[in-house]
Structure formats: structure tokens, C-alpha cells
Amino acid sequence: MGQVTLRGVSKHYGTVEAVRDFDLKVMDREFLVLLGPSGCGKSTVLRIIAGLEDPDEGTVEIGDRVVNDVEPKDRNIAMVFQNYALYPHMTVHRNIDFPLKCRGMPKPERDGLVAEAAESLGLTPLLDRRPAQLSGGQRQRVALARAIVRRPEVFLMDEPLSNLDAKLRVQTRTELIELQRRLATTVVYVTHDQIEGMTMANRLAVMNEGALEQVAPPSEVYAHPASLFVAQFIGNPPMNTVIGKPARVDGELGIETSGGQIPLTPGQCQAVEASSAESVAVGMRPERITIASSGPLPATVAVVESLGSEHHVICRLADDQEVVVRLGTDVPVPKEGARVHLGFEAGHLHLFDAATGDRIGL
């Protein structure tokens, strides 16, 4: 079974804490995406699973065995990197064949497996070419073929699409997902690209500064980000946040900001009271905000960006905080300089303790 379990894993490089107390269980046949900004420790986690780095603490299990003391080549994993690392002097056929040959498998058996892997990635007509005679996308497919030919239990992929141009990246993304379903294998996939993460993952594991912030399906991460960091990392344009303090106006608890009073639902009021937060970050997704002639937050329209399929209206609150509103093309768009009011349903707000970044309530 291809599950991967990390328990209490940490790794330092000198004084840098690259991975901090990491607990993660990747299910058999799951496509799990490790997502996070540059330097947050994604590659280190992958390299620890692969056995290319030893953790300072914690255990790594692949299937149902602890592999801390198992050599990388005996872990039954295959790794695909950003730079495909093909052998330039070898044909596509020999590149794909290489890992099998290293294992001493007899030629007839190898030829069958190479033909099958090449076929499943559309490489059959290219088997006699060398890497220099291929496009970037074709090279990446050769790297994938070389990884799948060994039938590993688990694939580890580190930004495998980042060298491809935008169009090819989208196409290869789809091919990779289809391949994973067809082979029914487990994939741990590293990227800093939130769109890649959102579109490919069964579950997203969002990392920040060496630690896991949230592990959940993409829709759940988007709808209920567990922390302010996740809230602002996922979504484009990013979630707006306005900082304020819990305060009562006419007996009703809300969040008082210098730009206006933000009303809350009864459930949110309870959650804010139960938390000891002195200062609250109120998160608003740009597509959840409406522009009207009245509403809780007065604002001035600073800039309107038209993207064809949507508009981004950048508004400035009374206290100069910026709020981006995403409007479809079927609603009226205000003019730059217009004085407006921003509205939202309290149920669509996200509340975080501004000091810790922890989510408040559901």
C-alpha cells in the first residue's frame, strides 16, 4: 500500500529550522500537494521522504514499514524534479530503460515495460530521439516515463512543471492527473503555485516556515482557511483583511475598525467572545463584497482594473486600508474616484486573531 506517514519530523540546517514537528499522513492513491511560499521547507520534506536527507527527529513510514534506515533506492519511490535530469547522450528509449537496467532486469522484460510507459505518455514516436531533439514538454514526459516504468508505490514530484510555458503547464497538469488516476498510485507533489495546488490536489497541505498550517481538500482550504496565512496565500486576488477590535454598538457585538463598524452573526459573536482575541483580522474574499450606495464600510474607488472576464475594483477605506472587490461583467462598475459603500454578508466573513493568526469560529 502506498501510504506515506511522517511523525514528529524535524530538520535543521545549522540554525535554520527547515521542517518543524511535521505530522502528515498521505493516503494510498492520494494526490497530495505540498503548497507554500519559497523557502518554507517543501523540498526538504520531499527529500526526507525520498531518503535524500535524514530527519533530525521523527519517523518516516512508506506503506507499513518505517524507512528511516532504508536506502533511497530501496524505498520503492520515484522522484521527478523540475530539471528533468535526462541523460543527454542517451535516446529516449535508453533514458526510460535506465532505471530498469540498473536493477539488472532482463532485456525482453525491460523492453515491454519501456514500450508500455512510452505509450501511456505518447512518447512512442520519439523513442529514438535524444533529449536535445525534444521540446520542454516532451522532455518532461520522458522524465515521467522514466519514473513510472519502475512501478513505484509512491511518486514524489518537486515542481515538475515549472520549466514549461504557461500553456504547456496547463496541458501537462491535466495529463499528470489522468496518469495518476490510471496508474492508481500515490503522489506527493510540491509546488508554490496555488492554482496548480488547487486544481490538482485531492488534499492540500499548506506549509509556512517549516510547519503545516492546514491539510484539507482545496475547496475546504478556500472556504475555511485555518489561519490568516492560509487565507491570504490561497485566492487571487488575495483575501482582503481589515483589522479591528471587538466592540458593542447599541448592544450588538461587531468589529470596530477605523473605516467603520463590521456587523457579525450571532455565531461569530459567540466565537469572538470565547476567543481571547483583543484584535481581530476580518477577512473578506474579493468576490463576496458588493458595491452599493449604503453599507457598513464607506470607501472611495481608487482604481478599476478590467481583465475582460471580470473587474477588480480597488477601493480605499476612510483609514486608507485597501480593499479589492471582484465584480463580474454583468454588474455595473463604479468610476474611479466614486464614493461608495462596501457590503457583505456577515456569514461570508472570515475572522482571525490578529496576534496569533488563528481562525476564530468555523
Ligand SMILES: Nc1ncnc2c1ncn2[C@@H]1O[C@H](COP(=O)(O)OP(=O)(O)OP(=O)(O)O)[C@@H](O)[C@H]1O
Ligand atoms: N542544504 C542546505 N543547507 C542549508 N540550508 C538549507 C539547505 N537546504 C535547504 N535549506 C534551507 O532550508 C529552508 C527550506 O528549504 P527548502 O528547499 O525545503 O524550501 P522550498 O519550500 O522547497 O523552497 P522553494 O519553493 O524555493 O523551492 C530554506 O530556508 C533553505 O534556505
Ligand SMILES: [Mg+2]
Ligand atoms: Mg523547493
